[in-house]
Amino acid sequence: MAISEAEVKKVARLARLAVPDDRLEAYTQNLSNILNLVDQLSAVDTTGVEPMAHPLDMMQRLREDVVTETSHREKYQSVAPEVEDGLYLVPKVLE
């Protein structure tokens, strides 16, 4: 299975990654190679095999519903680019 340049561009845009035009062909080739490798797994007969959701053969441990955290806002916000009135500020977003 190969991936097209258009698909690489789309995936990059969705992941907010900049792919320069002169690197596009190399990315496409490398990703196609990986996909081709993964594709070989399709040759295996998986009839009756339950799809795996996680490589560890364990079940999720659950947490009791207890508040264990206190506020460390000052500490966290000391590394934020900009804050005001306790809010993190980001470039304006409007739908």
Place this chain on the structure above:
Amino acid sequence: MEWETVIGLEIHAQLATNSKIFSGSSTAYGAEPNTQANLVDLGMPGVLPVLNKKAVELAIRLGLAIDAEIAPRSIFARKNYFYPDSPKGYQISQYELPIVGLGHMDIQLENGDTKRIGITRAHLEEDAGKSLHEDFQGQTGIDLNRAGTPLLEIVSEPDMRNAKEAVAYMKKLHALVRYLGVGDGNMQEGSFRCDANVSVRRPGAEFGTRAEIKNLNSFKFIERAINHEVERQIDIIESGGKVVQETRLYDPDKDETRSMRSKEDANDYRYFPDPDLLPVEITPADIEAVRATMPELPDAKKQRFMAEYALTAYDASLLTLSREVADYFEAVAQGCGDAKLAANWVNGEVSKTLADNEMEIAAVPVSSAALIELLKRIQDNTVSNKIARDVFAAMWNGEGSADAIIDKKGLKQITDTSAIEAVIDEIIANNPGQVAEYRSGKDKLFGFFVGQAMRASKGKANPNTLNDILKQKLEG
């Protein structure tokens, strides 16, 4: 040409947990910004989400109430998109294998018929933070206190055919969520919100293209938003256009929906299983443990009220809209021993006064015990039903108990026949003309005499005694 509307709803119910779905931060509403957002909620590198047991139990609770299959094995997935109020760059949700599978709920239509609405699934996910767009020198302020609050997204089948059915479904689910204690259902605080998928088609034809209306947070808006969207789509099709699949936002001020996201990739979420979370296993024993704590459900309660208290379906459904109202009614019915009287008062004076004051039953100033005392005074003929309403209003205003108010205001009903006779004699003496007319066959004037007598006794005459004496005297 006739059009048929097709509606499916996605409802987000915030779950009643103390801590977040994947972290130990508090979920309490209204805290100072970002004081309930820890490293996990902020999406810092190297942190691990750990699932909240209570969130799983509450999801199972809702699932059992809608007769759904609870998945023995359920997995979490990442829903990938970029928005500043979602700091990880993805939302932890469920895609394949949601915790709650296919279920259903019956709604009551306006004509009294029952309609079954399918519920496709319900899955656990985390809420996003809040974006504040005003007043930050052209920047957006982000409060992540809500980020990571547990939500149950309940997705219906496209089974509703008009806005009223959608409202009936939403109200019923809202009541159910509160009954079960799954969530507080507070719509102002966003604990219960709804997205509506709306399309139109010729009756019997394939489904039309749908638009999704986002974030409807009141029963009134959802009905209006759907009706407007239906009109908009019909206009487009009838003038030769095509409905585009998109997300639209309802603007209650302008009473219209407008396009919200038209970015071509907006719905490409690239879900994949979250490697930070293992599959969740739910055993039959876990399910039975939750089932053992389930309260009586609204429909079962309604049937029981009809059977046990001989109430009409109408009275019973009003009384079972919320668990608090149902409990209040039952306390009053058992305390006064007359369920019909109790139902009339709870559905009448009590709910009317609550509505007038925009209050919920939880805050009712007249306790069930206080109301029982008042109803007993009706039953023993101390006051008439009409005077009792005045006493109730005084009780509501904190003027004291029923007996204290009746006593203080001298509202005790006059059952002493000689006192009533004296009043009537005086009225007959003062209105010779009307008396003559009545006696010559103008029966309707009876009401006039009752009115006069009631006024003269300041409403305190026992109505039955008054009627009897008046009739005797007038027959003369």
